[in-house]
Amino acid sequence: MRYPYVRYNGRHLPIIPVELKKGEEWIVFDAYVDSGAGYSIFHTDVAAILGIDIETGEESFVVVGDGSKIKVYIHNLKVKLMDKEFEAVIGFSHRLGIGFNILGQESVFDRFRICFDRKEKVVELYPKDIPSKADEEDKDKRRI
Amino acid sequence: METEYLLKHSEELSKYFGKCVAIVRDELVAVGRDRVEAYEKAKQKYPKEKIAVFYIPTEEETVPLL
Numbered sequence: 001m002r003y004p005y006v007r008y009n010g011r012h013l014p015i016i017p018v019e020l021k022k023g024e025e026w027i028v029f030d031a032y033v034d035s036g037a038g039y040s041i042f043h044t045d046v047a048a049i050l051g052i053d054i055e056t057g058e059e060s061f062v063v064v065g066d067g068s069k070i071k072v073y074i075h076n077l078k079v080k081l082m083d084k085e086f087e088a089v090i091g092f093s094h095r096l097g098i099g100f101n102i103l104g105q106e107s108v109f110d111r112f113r114i115c116f117d118r119k120e121k122v123v124e125l126y127p128k129d130i131p132s133k134a135d136e137e138d139k140d141k142r143r144i
Numbered sequence: 145m146e147t148e149y150l151l152k153h154s155e156e157l158s159k160y161f162g163k164c165v166a167i168v169r170d171e172l173v174a175v176g177r178d179r180v181e182a183y184e185k186a187k188q189k190y191p192k193e194k195i196a197v198f199y200i201p202t203e204e205e206t207v208p209l210l
Contacts, residue, residue: 006154009201009203009206027197045180046179099202100201100205
């Protein structure tokens, strides 16, 4: 699926919808797709909506852009991305310095092929269980 | 797609920078200081609908992340 970048203040950002489960309810949140992030980090107000006590999660630390470490609490949560439901590792932090939720590699980049097309201003996600166009072309070549 | 609203209206949403908005069926239904406030306002109005809660970034937050 192709997700056009969202434009804010004249800048285009790779923001996509991610659903998280609260009981039987799916709630949609926006997340900034960041291939440089080891795993996803969401804001504590997301945890509050979901009724999660973040400090019950495993404590870990991540290094951010200025070299400092921030504490995160790791949880395994039900996530829906492009109608694909799976369990994902998500960290919550009181010290996330930006307002966005961050969608990082762990649990996500191993389930989807993700391509940032900066020129076209789209981010493309393909579930790994669906062959990509390149895979199909490879198969065609092998048939010939 | 839930971000459809953002794609169509992101520039006008800039007036809510630093706040959160709740979208239900492609309509802006609530604004809050944080996601909890936006979600709860939307939930009160639309208890059975799917709610999308989006953060509207400040100008500083739209510069490239490292």
